[in-house]
Amino acid sequence: MIGTHGEAITVQRRTLGEPDVDGEQTETVTETMVEGCGVQPVMDMGQALFEQTVIVPRWKVIGPYGQYLSTLIDGNSRILWRDKAYKPTGPVQDYRTADRLGDHSEFYMLEEGR
Secondary structure (H helix, E strand, O other), X not given: OOHHHOEEEEEEEEEEXXXXXXXXXEEEEEEXXXXXXXXXXXXXXXXXEOOEXXXXXXXXXXXXXXXXXXXXXXOOOEEEEOOEXXXXXXXXXXXXXXXXXXXXXXXXXEEOOO
8 A cells, every 4th residue: 555554563462361380471462464554753742851852752653444443452562663663652542434434543652662
């Protein structure tokens, strides 16, 4: 897909299971590729820290039309995009239009380690 919705993201979702024989909680990671996304940079002017403004680069992800991402992405999700890992910075917002033609999801993400 080309244009503003020409990006693909991979969503890694962790599911915690029962503890193993050593008492360690098991974890399963599933990966789902989502094609047809729009990813746009968003600059967030953070708190002033010692008279310097902290700028935090975030990314706004607009999901493909007709697909809701709130069932796929949660607080434990990890987003892979262009060889970097990101974390969602809040809940996914699903938008439903009256004619259903503009239905989509949006969320913000921040690069891991920032």
